[in-house]
Structures are given as structure tokens and as C-alpha cells.
Amino acid sequence: MLNQYILMADDDADDRFLVQAAFEDNKIDQKLLFFEDGEQLLDHLKDDNIKGITRFILLDLNMPKRDGRDVLRTLKADKQLSTIPIIVFSTSKAPDDINSSYKLGANSYVVKPSSYEHLKEVIQKISDFWLNTAMSPR
Amino acid sequence: MDGYSINKQILMHSTLKEEQLSWAIRFLFAISVFLIVILSSSYHSINQELIYYSERVDHSHEVLDKISEITIDTYVVTYYGRGYLIVGDSSNRRQLTYQAQKLPRRAEELSALVADNSAQVFKVRALTRALADYQSKVLRFVSTPPLAQAQLQRETLIKNGTASTQQIKAILNDMAQIEHKLMNNRVKSRNNYKQQILRFNWVIMGVALAFLLSSFILLERELKRNKLYKFELENKIENLNRSNSELEQFAYVASHDLQEPLRKIRSFTDLLVAKSKSTLSQDASLMLEKIEKSAVRMQLLIDDLLQFSRLIDTSLEVETVDLNEIIDEVKRSLSESIKETATEIRTSVLPVVSGYPSQLIQLFQNLISNSIKYSKEGVAPTIDIFLTEVAGHEIPHTRPHPSTDETPFYCITLRDNGIGFKKEYAEKIFVIFQRLHSQERFQGSGIGLAICRKVISNHNGYILSEGAEGLGAKFYIYLPKENLFTR
Numbered sequence: 315m316l317n318q319y320i321l322m323a324d325d326d327a328d329d330r331f332l333v334q335a336a337f338e339d340n341k342i343d344q345k346l347l348f349f350e351d352g353e354q355l356l357d358h359l360k361d362d363n364i365k366g367i368t369r370f371i372l373l374d375l376n377m378p379k380r381d382g383r384d385v386l387r388t389l390k391a392d393k394q395l396s397t398i399p400i401i402v403f404s405t406s407k408a409p410d411d412i413n414s415s416y417k418l419g420a421n422s423y424v425v426k427p428s429s430y431e432h433l434k435e436v437i438q439k440i441s442d443f444w445l446n447t448a449m450s451p452r
Numbered sequence: 453m454d455g456y457s458i459n460k461q462i463l464m465h466s467t468l469k470e471e472q473l474s475w476a477i478r479f480l481f482a483i484s485v486f487l488i489v490i491l492s493s494s495y496h497s498i499n500q501e502l503i504y505y506s507e508r509v510d511h512s513h514e515v516l517d518k519i520s521e522i523t524i525d526t527y528v529v530t531y532y533g534r535g536y537l538i539v540g541d542s543s544n545r546r547q548l549t550y551q552a553q554k555l556p557r558r559a560e561e562l563s564a565l566v567a568d569n570s571a572q573v574f575k576v577r578a579l580t581r582a583l584a585d586y587q588s589k590v591l592r593f594v595s596t597p598p599l600a601q602a603q604l605q606r607e608t609l610i611k612n613g614t615a616s617t618q619q620i621k622a623i624l625n626d627m628a629q630i631e632h633k634l635m636n637n638r639v640k641s642r643n644n645y646k647q648q649i650l651r652f653n654w655v656i657m658g659v660a661l662a663f664l665l666s667s668f669i670l671l672e673r674e675l676k677r678n679k680l681y682k683f684e685l686e687n688k689i690e691n692l693n694r695s696n697s698e699l700e701q702f703a704y705v706a707s708h709d710l711q712e713p714l715r716k717i718r719s720f721t722d723l724l725v726a727k728s729k730s731t732l733s734q735d736a737s738l739m740l741e742k743i744e745k746s747a748v749r750m751q752l753l754i755d756d757l758l759q760f761s762r763l764i765d766t767s768l769e770v771e772t773v774d775l776n777e778i779i780d781e782v783k784r785s786l787s788e789s790i791k792e793t794a795t796e797i798r799t800s801v802l803p804v805v806s807g808y809p810s811q812l813i814q815l816f817q818n819l820i821s822n823s824i825k826y827s828k829e830g831v832a833p834t835i836d837i838f839l840t841e842v843a844g845h846e847i848p849h850t851r852p853h854p855s856t857d858e859t860p861f862y863c864i865t866l867r868d869n870g871i872g873f874k875k876e877y878a879e880k881i882f883v884i885f886q887r888l889h890s891q892e893r894f895q896g897s898g899i900g901l902a903i904c905r906k907v908i909s910n911h912n913g914y915i916l917s918e919g920a921e922g923l924g925a926k927f928y929i930y931l932p933k934e935n936l937f938t939r
Contacts, residue, residue, distance in 0.1 A: 326712075332719050339726070376708075405711055428715045428751055429744075430722030 317366035320344050323355040323385065324374040324403070332430065333372065336437040344369065344445065352380030356388060359395055370399040370444045373420075375411060383418060390419035397451035399444055477670060484663035491656045498648050505642035511565070512635035515572075518562045519628045522579075523621060525551065525558055529590060530617050537606055540597055552590040555583045562627075571630055579623045586616045696764060703761035706754055714754070718747045753885070756899040760884065763906045768808045770937045775802035775864070778809065779837065782816045786824070794832040795824050800839055803862050806935040811907040818900040819927055823868035825894060826925070836867045847914055847930050856932070861913070864929040873919040881917060912936040 320337075324330050330348045337346055349355040355371070358364065371389075375382035382402060389395045399421040404411060412423050424440065427433045444450075532548035559580040566572035593609065601609075721744050725737065732740070779799055783790065790797070797820065820835060827833035840863045844856035847863075873881065873888055880886050884902035887894075901917075904927075908915040913931040 328716050328720075332723070335723060405708060405715065426715065428711070428718050430719040430726065433719060 318344060319347050319366050319368050320370060320372070321347050321349065321355060321358070321368055322372040322403075323349040323352060323377065323382070324372070325350050325377045326374070329374070329426065332433060333437065336430070336434045337441075339434055340438045340441065342437075342441045342445070344441070351377045352382065352385040355385060356380065359389070359398075367450075368398045369450060370401055370421075370440075372401055372403040372440075375402060375404040375406060375415070383414065386415065386418040386420060399448070399450075401440060401444070473670075473674070477667075480663065480666060480670075484659070484667075487659050487663075488656070491652065491659060495649070495652045495656065498645055498652060502642060502645040502649060505638050505645060508638040509635060509642055512631050512638060515562070515565050515631045516628060516635070518558070518565055519624050519631065522555075522558045522562065522583075523624050525555060526586075526617050526620050526624075529555065529586075530613055533590060533593065533613050534610065536594070537609060545594055548590060549594055552587050552594075555587050556580070559583045566627075566631075569630075569634065572627060575623060575627045575630065579620065579627070582616070582620050582623060586620060589613075589616060699761060699764055703758060703764070706757055706761065710754055711751070714747055714750055718744065718751070721747065749891075753897050756897045760899055760903055760906065763811065763903065763910060768810075770806050770935070771809055772804060773807050773809050773812055774804045775812070778802075778812050778816055781813055782820055785813075785817065786821060789821070789824055793824055793827065795827075796832065796834045797837070798834070799837045802837070802839055802864060803931075803933075805862065805911070805931050806937060807911045807931075808907075811910060815904050815907045815929075818904050819866050822900055823866070823870055823925070825896075826868075826870045826872075828869070828871055828922075831869065834869050836865075838865055839863070840865065841933070842930070848916065849914065859936075860933040861930045862933055864931070866927045866929070867924060868926075869924045872921050872923045872925050874921050875919065878917045878919060882915070 322330065322333055324333075334346060334348070337344070347358070349358065355373075359368070373382045373385060380388075382404070386400060386402075389398065389400065396419070400419070402415045402420045402423045403426060404423075405426050406412075407425055415423050424436060427436050529548065529551045532544050532551055536544040536548050559576070563573070563576045563580065566576055589612070593613075721740055725732070725740055725744075729737075776799070779797075779802065783797060789795075823835050824833050842861050842863050844859040844861060847861065877888055881888065882901045882905045885898045886902075887896065887898040905915050908929060908931070911931055913929065915930070916928045918926040918928070
């Protein structure tokens with residue numbers, strides 16, 4: 315069986331740390347890979363040497379180099395990579411950001427919770443849905 | 453004093469001066485019209501007099517002409533009379549008869565001409581008598597052939613004829629003298645009016661020129677001032693636009709950059725509590741709890757601030773809004789708390805206005821939820837919403853708004869039976885983050901009514917409140933009846 319990964323791209327180290335903590339505290343047994351910007355994420359996905367299945371991507375919108383929108387556009391235009399579920403994970407509640415993300419093909423849009431308790435809950439729900447409820451693309 | 457009120461004062465001052473000026477202009481205009489009318493009518497009457505006296509002078513000339521004509525006629529009669537006396541022929545006789553018969557007609561003509569002057573009428577009567585006498589004498593003279601008469605008789609005839617002629621001549625001379633005197637007077641009057649009319653011409657021209665000049669100067673000055681105002685206004689609009697876009701940027705900063713660190717504070721406090729619960733002292737947990745609480749409250753404030761700053765958004769489209777539907781919508785979204793508190797909302801029929809539906813929903817939602825929130829303990833809240841109509845100047849403003857004095861407004865009154873507030877707070881409650889109660893008693897950030905005021909000012913209206921402690925609150929929403937939106 316191939317390795318399975320959950321990917322997260324976020325330029326904020328604290329957020330990466332908190333999400334990791336949330337996964338650990340929820341005892342979700344999945345490999346997490348973190349990237350600091352869109353470019354790193356895309357490089358990883360396009361690297362053919364890495365074998366494995368990406369279960370879903372947690373994608374921040376505002377990042378240096380290539381931002382979340384750019385990543386969304388690139389991935390959804392790619393024949394193979396377009397099947398990977400992308401969950402936009404941003405602080406912004408602005409209707410503009412939400413609408414444009416869905417238009418670019420995001421699979422869902424989740425606002426970063428403002429407390430750790432809430433974050434844990436959200437991570438649990440996301441995992442429940444995308445790992446255990448929804449069928450993954452084959 | 454802040455910049456806003458200073459500007460306001462300058463504006464008020466200038467409008468006062470403007471008003472005075474506009475009255476001065478009206479006054480000047482009225483006076484100039486009045487003067488020009490008076491002067492023109494005087495000019496007309498003087499002109500009339502001038503024409504009258506000129507005519508009289510002409511008339512005198514006519515009379516004088518007539519007088520000399522009669523004189524000549526008399527001489528002609530005398531001439532033919534003498535000719536007849538010497539020659540005794542029929543030609544002279546015919547001429548003499550003919551000429552003599554003309555005399556009474558001449559007298560009649562003169563009499564018609566001088567009918568307006570009593571002295572001359574008197575004289576002309578004497579003349580008529582003399583001429584008639586003369587004529588009858590001539591006719592008698594004609595009836596006897598002259599050559600048959602003796603030399604002495606002829607001399608007497610000549611003498612008599614001369615005497616009659618002289619008598620007539622004397623009367624005519626008198627008349628001519630009188631007429632000359634009359635004419636002299638009339639010429640004097642005429643010349644006098646001629647001069648007056650010349651003076652009047654100059655006076656009217658002078659007055660008209662003076663008013664034209666002063667109007668021109670005033671207008672010129674006004675135009676200059678207007679230009680200055682326009683420049684000032686444009687400047688102010690530019691400043692406003694700038695500060696508006698700065699506010700929008702601020703909204704973005706508040707939404708993203710300020711929330712980010714706050715989220716971290718909350719998250720890490722949470723995490724700290726979760727991870728180290730067992731090792732934390734009671735004091736430390738208590739303090740962490742306080743940090744958490746403060747952070748939550750700050751989050752609320754930022755959210756509210758954001759909500760408020762979104763009202764600056766100018767990209768919304770103006771729609772036709774039925775306020776009855778707005779109230780229904782608000783009732784629906786507050787249905788739970790309305791049911792819970794057994795709130796009764798009585799609404800009269802409300803108008804249809806132009807505006808932004810989402811903002812109007814927010815307005816009524818804030819007001820009604822306030823009424824529910826600040827209700828008396830143990831008393832079910834009742835809210836009455838009813839409509840009246842007023843003119844702009846009837847709105848009890850704190851600042852004057854002369855431009856909307858005549859504009860008709862809808863006044864929507866919202867009255868509740870809640871705890872009310874002290875009279876002196878009627879304005880303060882609309883200020884952002886101003887609260888009358890402690891956080892413990894009533895939760896909230898104090899933004900609700902600030903949002904209401906912003907919404908109403910976006911709709912070119914006014915919102916005022918009235919309250920008394922323990923007697924409920926009243927909110928007056930004034931919305932212009934006509935669409936005052938510029939786009």
C-alpha cells in the first residue's frame with residue numbers, strides 16, 4: 315500500500331504548529347507534510363520521485379511567492395492533480411475570498427478558528443469527512 | 453474643538469453672510485427698478501409738457517399769421533375801394549365785393565383759433581363787429597356809382613374808409629401784441645422743459661449706470677467667492693475620499709492583520725491550558741482564564757468594528773425597499789428571542805423607500821433587539837412602530853441643515869416599554885463603543901446604535917432618540933420621501 319499524506323501550505327509557523335498539535339491531540343494517524351509557500355507545495359506535488367497518495371490539502375490563501383489562489387488555479391488545471399481535494403484554510407471571512415476560492419475549484423472553505431479548542435474540533439471534523447466519510451478519487 | 457465643528461462653524465458663518473448679501477442684492481434691485489420707473493414716468497410727463505408748449509407756440513404762430521392775413525385783406529379791400537372810387541369800373545367793383553365778403557369768414561376763423569384765450573375772445577368779438585360794420589359800409593358804398601358823386605363826397609368816403617381800416621388795424625395790433633406776449637411765455641416754458649428733459653436724461657442714465665455698475669461689482673465678487681468655495685469644496689471632497697479609502701484599508705487591516713495575533717493569543721492560551729492543566733497553579737489558571745476572556749472580548753470588538761466599517765462600502769446599488777417587508781424579515785430572524793421574551797411588536801403600514809435593503813434590515817434588527825435586550829424585568833416587551841410625515845425644518849436637529857428645510861420626510865417612530873435611559877444620554881448612545889450599562893448587566897460592544905446612525909446617514913436621513921429612565925425609549929427615524937441619492 316502506498317503512503318498516504320495530508321499536505322498543508324501555510325507561511326505561518328505558529329499555525330503549522332497548532333494544526334500539527336490538533337492532529338496529534340485528535341490522535342489522527344496520518345502523515346502530515348508542511349510547506350511554507352505555494353511554490354514548495356507545487357514542487358512537491360510535481361516531483362515524480364515521491365510516491366504516495368495525497369488525501370487532501372489544507373491551503374492558506376495569503377502566502378509569499380505563489381499564493382493560495384495561484385496554487386488552486388495551477389492544481390485545478392492539471393489533469394492528474396486536479397482530483398486532490400483542496401480545503402482552503404484562511405483567516406479571511408471576506409465574501410470575496412470565499413467566492414473566488416470556490417470559483418477556482420476549492421472543495422471547501424474553512425475559516426481558521428480563533429481558539430485552540432475550536433481548531434481541534436474543526437480538524438476532527440475535516441478528517442472525519444475527508445478521511446472516513448467521503449470517497450477519495452481513485 | 454475638532455476640525456469638523458470648526459468647518460461647520462465657518463460654513464454657518466458664510467451662509468449667514470451670503471443670506472445678508474442676497475437680501476442686499478434684492479433690495480438694491482428693487483430700489484433701482486423703483487427709481488427707474490419713477491424717473492421714466494417723470495420724464496414722460498415732462499416730455500408731454502414740452503410737446504404741449506411746442507404746440508402752443510405753433511398755435512400762436514398760426515394766430516399771428518391769421519392776424520396778418522386779416523390785416524392784408526383789409527388793405528386789399530381798401531385798395532380795391534379806392535380803385536373803384538377813382539375809375540368806377542365793374543372789375544374793381546367785383547373785386548371789392550368779393551374781398552369784402554371774405555372778411556367775416558376770416559373773423560370766424562380767427563375766433564375759432566383764439567377760443568382758448570378769454571382776452572383774445574373779447575378782442576375778436578370787437579374785431580368781428582368792426583369787420584361786419586366795415587363790410588356793410590363797403591357794400592353800401594358799392595351800391596352807388598362813385599363817378600356820380602362830388603369831389604368832396606369822395607374825399608369823405610376815403611377818409612371814412614381809412615378810419616374804419618385804422619380801427620380794425622388797431623384791434624388787430626392789440627391782438628397781435630397779446631398773442632406775442634402769450635407766445636413769449638410759451639417759448640420760455642418750452643425752453644425751460646427742454647432743459648429739464650436734458651437734465652433728466654442725464655439723471656436717468658446716471659442712476660441706471662450706478663446700479664448696473666454696483667450690480668456688476670457685486671456679481672463679480674460673488675463669482676469670485678463662489679469659485680473659492682468650489683475650490684474649497686473640491687478639496688474637502690478629495691480629503692473625504694482619501695479618508696474613506698484609508699478607512700477601507702483600516703477595515704482590511706482590522707480584519708486580517710489584527711485578528712491574526714489575537715487568534716494566536718487565544719490558541720496558545722488554550723493550548724497551554726490543555727497541555728499543562730495538571731501542573732498549573734490555581735492562580736495561573738485564573739489569570740489564563742482572564743487572558744482568554746479579554747481576547748474573546750477583543751475579538752468581538754474587532755468583529756463589530758469590521759461590521760461598522762463595511763457600512764462605508766459605496767459599491768452597493770440603491771434599490772426600492774418596502775419597509776414592511778424589512779420588518780417582516782427582521783421579525784423572522786429574531787423570531788426565537790421574540791418568542792422567548794413574549795415580545796409584542798405592533799406595526800402600522802410603513803412606506804416604500806429607496807435604499808440598501810441589507811443595511812435597513814440591520815437597522816431595524818439592531819433597534820428591535822435593543823428593545824428586547826433592554827426590557828424591564830418581568831414585563832413582556834412591547835414595541836410600537838408607526839409612521840408620520842414631517843418637513844425637513846420640523847426635525848429637531850442639533851445642527852442646522854438648511855438645504856433640506858423644505859424636503860418632506862417620513863418619520864418612523866419606534867417606541868418600547870423597556871428600561872429607557874436618562875435624557876442627557878439621547879445623543880451619546882449613538883457614539884461608537886459608547887455604553888450606558890456594565891458588561892455584567894448587559895452584554896455588548898456598544899456598536900448597534902452607531903451602526904443605525906451610519907445606516908441612516910447612508911440613506912440621507914436622521915435618527916434621533918428620546919428617553920426617560922424607566923419609561924421606555926423612543927427612536928425617530930427620518931427618511932427623505934424623495935430619492936436623494938445622487939446615483
